[in-house]
Amino acid sequence: MKEGTPCPSPENTHSDTFKGAAFIAVWCSRIEIWIKQARSSLHLLGTVFLVYTFNSGSKLPIDRTAFAFDRLDGRHPYHLIITMVNPGKGMEDILINDIIRACLAIDAKAATIYEILSKSAEIADLKLFWQRMAMEERKHIRFWKELSRLAKKGMVPQVFESPEQVLADIRKIEEKTRELLEQSRKGPDITTGFLIAYRLEFYALHPAFETLFQSAIKLDGSRFNPEDEYEEHINHFIEAMNKYGRVTPEIELLGESLQRLWKNNKILARQSSIDELTGILNRRGFFNLVRPFSHLAQRNKYQIGILLIDIDHFKAINDRYGHQAGDRVLADVARILRENLRTSDVLGRYGGEEFIIFVAPLSPESLSTIAEKESLSAMAEKLRSKVEETTKRTIRVTISIGASYGRIETDAEKEVLRLIALADKCLYDAKEQGRNRIICFSALSPE
Known part of the structure; x- marks a missing residue:
C-alpha cells in the first residue's frame, strides 16, 4: 500500500492535479473512521481536510471524491489520500x-x-x-x-x-x-x-x-x-x-x-x-415537496404533468351565498380532488380559488405523446366530473382545468415553472371558451 503523494494545499486543488496519484477506494461515508485506523500505518499527523469535486455546471457534487490532506513536516506540507465512492452514482x-x-x-x-x-x-x-x-x-x-x-x-x-x-x-x-x-x-x-x-x-x-x-x-x-x-x-x-x-x-x-x-x-x-382552510399543501409546501420529486423525474427521465384548476364563477358564489359558504366550497373541492388522486400525486392550493397538481411519473414506458395526453386528460376529466357530480346536492360547482406535461431535460425547477406557465395558459383558454372544460398542452416534441 502506497503511503500517498505529495500535493499542493487544498485551497489550490483541482481534480486534474491528482491524475495518476495512488488512491485507496473506500466508502466516503466511512472515511473518518478509515483515516483514524490508517493514520499510524500511513504516518499521518494533524488535521484532515475533506474537499469535494464538482461537475462543471452543477451546484451539487455528482461523482463524490473526497481528498484528505494531512500536514506532515515543512519539507512535505501535505500528503494525499483519494477516496472514491461509486463514481456512477450521484x-x-x-x-x-x-x-x-x-x-x-x-x-x-x-x-x-x-x-x-x-x-x-x-x-x-x-x-x-x-x-x-x-x-x-x-x-x-x-x-x-x-x-x-x-x-x-x-x-x-x-x-x-x-x-x-x-x-x-x-x-x-x-x-x-x-x-x-x-x-x-x-x-x-x-x-x-x-x-x-x-x-x-x-x-x-x-x-x-x-x-x-x-x-x-x-x-x-x-x-x-x-x-x-x-x-x-x-x-x-x-x-x-x-x-x-x-x-x-x-x-x-x-x-x-x-x-x-x-x-x-x-x-x-x-x-x-399546510393551508389551514383546506387542509392541503399551501403554495410554499407544494413547491418544497415538488422540488425533490422534479429532480427525481429528471434523473429517471420520467415525464411529469401539471394541472391548474380554477373554481368557475367563485366570486358569484361568495356574493350569493356569503364568504363562509365560499370557504366551505373551497374545502369541499380540495377534499374531492384529494380523494380522487393517486398517492404519488401532489396537490396544493395555488392561491385564491386555484389549485395545482403535480403528476409524476406519467408512464415513462409509453410509446407516444398521444398516449400521455390521453392519460392526463382522462385524469383531469375524472376530477372535473367528480367535482360537478358531488356538489349537486349542495352548492353546484364546476371547475376549469389547464394541463401540461413534458420531460425535464435541464434545469428541473425552471422547467417545472415553464410547465406551470403552459398549464396557466391552457386554463385561461378553458375559461375563455366557456369554462367547465379541460385544455391540455404537450411540451414534448412529436416523435
Whole structure:
C-alpha cells in the first residue's frame, strides 16, 4: 500500500492535479473512521481536510471524491489520500441512502432495547407493553428497509436542504442510542427503564424522521402512512408513561413534556406547509415537496404533468351565498380532488380559488405523446366530473382545468415553472371558451 503523494494545499486543488496519484477506494461515508485506523500505518499527523469535486455546471457534487490532506513536516506540507465512492452514482443518492440506513440502525437498536426491557420487567402488563413497543419498532425497521431499497434504485429524492448536516445529526443519535442499549443491558428498574425509553423516543423526534415519512407517502404508492404509524407509536408510549406515572412524579412530567414536544412539532410542520382552510399543501409546501420529486423525474427521465384548476364563477358564489359558504366550497373541492388522486400525486392550493397538481411519473414506458395526453386528460376529466357530480346536492360547482406535461431535460425547477406557465395558459383558454372544460398542452416534441 502506497503511503500517498505529495500535493499542493487544498485551497489550490483541482481534480486534474491528482491524475495518476495512488488512491485507496473506500466508502466516503466511512472515511473518518478509515483515516483514524490508517493514520499510524500511513504516518499521518494533524488535521484532515475533506474537499469535494464538482461537475462543471452543477451546484451539487455528482461523482463524490473526497481528498484528505494531512500536514506532515515543512519539507512535505501535505500528503494525499483519494477516496472514491461509486463514481456512477450521484452524491444526492448516496447521502439520502446513508441517512435512511442510519435511521434503520437507530430503530434496530430501539427494538433490541425494548426486547431487553420486556425480559427484565416483572409486572405482566409492563412486560406486554415493552413487547408491543418492540413489535412497533420492527414495523419501522421494515419501513426503513423498503425505503432503502427504493433509494438504491434512485427512487427517493433528496428532501433535505443540508443532507450532510442531517446525516451528521442522525449518526450522533445512533451513537447515543448505542449507549442506551448498553444501559438497558444492566437490568434497569421501572424508573430507569422509562428514562432510557424516553431518551430513545426523544431522539426519534428529530425532524429528519418526519421529513422522510412525508416523502415516503408519495413514493411507490405507499399503502400506509408512516407518519400516522409513528404517531400511534408515540401515543402508546405516552399512555404508558401516564399509567406508570404514579410511581414517580418525574416520569409523569417526562411523559407530558414528550407529548407537548410531539404536538408542537406537528403544529409547526403544518403551519409551514399546510393551508389551514383546506387542509392541503399551501403554495410554499407544494413547491418544497415538488422540488425533490422534479429532480427525481429528471434523473429517471420520467415525464411529469401539471394541472391548474380554477373554481368557475367563485366570486358569484361568495356574493350569493356569503364568504363562509365560499370557504366551505373551497374545502369541499380540495377534499374531492384529494380523494380522487393517486398517492404519488401532489396537490396544493395555488392561491385564491386555484389549485395545482403535480403528476409524476406519467408512464415513462409509453410509446407516444398521444398516449400521455390521453392519460392526463382522462385524469383531469375524472376530477372535473367528480367535482360537478358531488356538489349537486349542495352548492353546484364546476371547475376549469389547464394541463401540461413534458420531460425535464435541464434545469428541473425552471422547467417545472415553464410547465406551470403552459398549464396557466391552457386554463385561461378553458375559461375563455366557456369554462367547465379541460385544455391540455404537450411540451414534448412529436416523435
